[in-house]
Amino acid sequence: MSLEEKHTLLASLSGRAERVFELQSAMTARRGLGPDNGGDGEQSKAEYLEAWLRSFGIDDIEHVDAADDRVPSRRRPNLIVRIPGRSSRTVWILGHLDVVPAGEESLWHSDPWVVTRDKDDADLIYGRGVEDNQQAVVCGCLLAAAIKETGVTPDFGLGLILVSDEETGNAYGIQHLFRERPDFVSPDDIVLVPDSGSPDGGFIEIAEKGILWLRVDIEGCQCHASRPDDGRNALTAAAAMILGTKAVEEEFTARNELFAPDRSTFTPTKHEPNVPNVNTMPGKEVFYIDCRVLPCYSLEEVLIAFRALADKVAKQYGVSVTVEKYMEEPAAAPTSEDSAVVTGLRRAVKEVLGKECRCGGIGGSTVAVNFRERGIPAAVWALIFENCHSPNEAARLSFAVKEAQVFASMLFND
Known part of the structure; x- marks a missing residue:
């Protein structure tokens, strides 16, 4: 290993803010919304990135696309990009191509699909x-x-993994890639997932809670709102179920200081439309609960607890209540703090940023779990504000440059 080569590579990344702006602008304009989020998929974004990489002479680009008739291209792109090093080991950087919808655009200070610099x-x-x-x-x-x-x-070597469908379950993304190419990552490779972190770079995520999304269907009897005794109000029963989630959460008392918050959480979220007019009492309600579960509990335990609540509400309000899994992702064993990816990342962050790192867990979901459940250590680290999915989502151009320098340092065997 030549220190001169390492310093040459790190220095070449300095002053690349305009290149970051160019890439960010082009990708944002191409949106990358999956069909579950009302979009045409990630194909346009993938084509742009492949052409951009090939313009630098990067030709080892493998497609492991997933068929999907819901998008115009009829496929969801997944790319594996490789640049060889002196040894057979590879440092992999994983990014996902899809994004979430902008949400209520009136809450944005600028067009969400046009990258805008802050005026100050x-x-x-x-x-x-x-x-x-x-x-x-x-x-x-x-x-x-x-x-x-x-x-x-x-x-x-450097490897890039660019996947689709991370925001809506991974079936057409990393899970498809592992089904088709189960051995594309070697056991001694280093896997980095820059999808969570902190603005100062001092946090390495090594563990994630299990995730269970529940769909709750309530069937009552619709009637005119002036004669409520003629029906059974599904909305009232739904409200009881929603308020009851707090009681379910209190059944799961374990705490784990690796995570913040340190407990399992159960949060009612999406609610589907019911009746279109004010003077009709609804006979059907559908809503969802997002459960983030500490690894010491099984997701099945949580489902059983919510079904017990459903039975209680059904009896009390004279309705039927069905609770079904909408999506589940069990927790995987944490990445060891002594693993090569964590020790290498700590060294590189110290070298480039002068920062000591601490390790911890999150309640959010990243594709790192797909590696961990296969026994491949993966670390999640990034220089970010953690304002994803929010109006006025923001990033710093310098964050991308510094991240690239940290990962460049990890390509050398110090």
Whole structure:
């Protein structure tokens, strides 16, 4: 390993703010909304990125696309990009191509689909996807281009994994990729998922809670609101179920200081429309509960607890209540703090940012769990505000540059 080569690569990444802005702007304009979120998929974004990478002479790009008739291209793109190093080991950077909808656009200060600089801080940009998860894609592309531009051959190879469908379950993304190419990552490779972190770079995520999304269907009897005794109000029963989630949460008393919050959480979220007019009492209600469950509990235990609540509400209000799994992702064993990915990341963050890192867990979901459940250690780290899914989603151009420098440092065997 040549220290000169390492320093050459890190130095080449400095001053790349405009390249970050170029990539962020192009990706945001191409949206990447999956069909479950009312979009045409990620194909346009993937085509742009592939052409951009090939313009630097990066030709080892493998497609592992998933068929999906719901989008115009009839496929959901998944790309594996490789640049060889001196050894057979690879440092993988994973980014997802899809984003979430903008939500209520009146809450945005600018067009969510046009990357905009802050008027007082040129390093700060706004736009849907600039943090989640385009910054991860950008830092990987920056590093790949820099390797080609400098002609440096690092000790480890660089691999980029660009997947679809992360925001709506991963079936057409990382899960499809593992089904089709189960051995594309070697056991001694290093896997990085820049999809959670902190603004100062001092947090490495090594564990995630289990996730269970529940759909609650309530059937009562619709009637005129002036004669409520003629029916059974499904909305009133739904309200009882929603308020009852707090009691269910109190059944799961375990605490784990690795996570913040340190408990399992059960949050009612989406509610589907019921009746269109005020003077009709609804006979049907559908809503959802987002459960984030500490690893010490099984997701089945949570489902049983909510079904017991459903039986109680059904009896009390004379309705039928059905609770079904909408999506589930059991917790995987945490990545060890002594693993190569964590120790290497800690060293690189200290070298580039001068920051000591702490390790912890999150309640959110990243694709790292798909590696951990296969016994492959993965670390989640990024320089981000953690404002994903919010109006006026923001990122710093310098964050992507510094991330790329941290990952560049990890390509060398110190």
